[in-house]
Amino acid sequence: MIRVLIADDQTLVRTGFRVILEAEGDITVVAEAGTGTEAIRQSQLTKPDVILMDIRMPELDGLAATEEILRHPDPPTIVVLTTFDQNEYVYRALRVGAAGFLLKDAPSTRLLAAVRAAATGDSLIEPSITRRLVERFAxxxxxxxxxxxxxxxxxxxxxxxxxxxxxxxxxxxxxxxxxxxxxxxxxxxxxxxxxxxxxxxxxxxxxxxxxxxxxxxx
Missing domain, CATH: 1.10.10.10 (Winged helix-like DNA-binding domain superfamily/Winged helix DNA-binding domain)
Structure with a gap:
């Protein structure tokens, strides 16, 4: 069973992701968090396999939370949730150790693929995000x-x-x-x-x- 923590400051987003994930027989949502600080706390408490981490959250943003979580032994795999207006965060997220990216409006099949890939040590970076990285850095x-x-x-x-x-x-x-x-x-x-x-x-x-x-x- 793949254990997932959803960290996003929008309740509707968290609820939508939970419904999609828990409809699958091999995935369970062990916790939710509405802030970066709560994501760190829930990660330590519930020991998820995968965290879906929003970037823009109150108290502590998703990048800082990701960096802190990955400092702990045996950390979960973190997939960053992003939107098209957050290009400036993508490279920073790669640098702090995010294992993949998922657009918030991605279809449910892509969400499930991202979670399963992360759980097996693979990663999924949206091709559209990859293209933006290439345009900026390559x-x-x-x-x-x-x-x-x-x-x-x-x-x-x-x-x-x-x-x-x-x-x-x-x-x-x-x-x-x-x-x-x-x-x-x-x-x-x-x-x-x-x-x-x-x-x-x-x-x-x-x-x-x-x-x-x-x-x-x-």
Whole structure:
């Protein structure tokens, strides 16, 4: 059973998410929080597997709450809830350790996919958010070769990293590259180990910062 904490200052949003999640047999909502401070407290009390974290909340915003929660041992996976007018927060959220992003008006299927992906150590970054990150941070020029930071990766691992930078899940990468999903998971693990990164989101950030992920990839 996937245990979820919903942190959002809007009661209707929390209620809507709870109804969708608890209609599934493998997901249960263990707590709700209307502020960042309450999200931290409920995270410690209920030990969820996944937190759906709004950015704009009273007392303490979602980014500060995310950073604090991730300082504790064995933290939950945090998926940030965002809207199109919050572009400036996306990169900061990646930096503090968010494992994925979900648009508040995303269809229920996307919500469920995000929660399940987070619970299995995968991540889901909305393609529209990925495009905005690329537009802001990636070089418009395709580099002649892989950046020095990525020299340790094999060609196939670079293919996987490109797909990750486009916001694809392991299952979507497997379908695109015509390989087994377990093979993709192995490649992702090797990428993280070789680059000394905490998770796949950090790998995506590195891909943007080095110019490896470019507008042409999208």
């Amino acid at each position: 070089s418009p020029v395709v580099p002649a070769g892989p950046p020095a930071e990525l020299a340790a990766l094999t060609e196939r691992e670079r293919d996987v990293l490109r797909s990750m930078s486009r916001g694809l899940s392991n299952a979507e990468i497997a379908a695109e590259l015509v390989v087994a999903e377990t093979t993709v998971k192995t490649h992702v693990a090797r990428i993280l180990t070789k680059l000394n990164l905490r998770d796949r989101v950090q790998a995506v950030v590195l891909a943007y910062e080095t110019g490896f992920a470019t507008r042409r990839d999208h």
